[in-house]
Amino acid sequence: MKLMKQIRIRTWKIEDYLQEGMIILHLLLEEQNDGQKLHTKFKVKYHQRLIDELRRSYAKKRSHDHFIGLDVYECSDWINSGDTSPDNEVVFNHLLAEVYEGLSAHYQDLLLRQMRGEELTRMQRYRLREKIKAILFSEDEE
Secondary structure: OOHHHHHOOOOOHHHHHHHHHHHHHHHHOOOOOOOOOHHHHHHHHHHHHHHHHHHHOOOOHHHHHHHHOOOOOOOOHHOOOOOOOOOHHHHHHHHHHHHHHHHHHHHHHHHHHHHHOOOHHHHHHHHHHHHHHHHHHHOOOO
């Protein structure tokens, strides 16, 4: 709890701190370390993990991770309304082709199923959304 006050990660709740601590403790116990030094090793690893997470959250390189974008699933009525201009259709078709080419065969199938209106599981929708965001918001390495 002391580290939670010292290293405040904006997006984390108290449960996140506790869960991260349990994960680190579990990893240390799997390593079969000396029980007397376990407390010290835990404190050091936990502190390092929190610092790493804080740095990652502030990294400009990963600023797109914090971007709250348009949720396609919430805006499906607006997207399917048919009230589009030719310019919008060209942009949409270009982005759709770019996304489709960037996906593996499995995720291409999931995208087609989603576009047909078939029901996907919550995890399938989440993973598909993350893959699409990674394609759309990836920095060009040219």
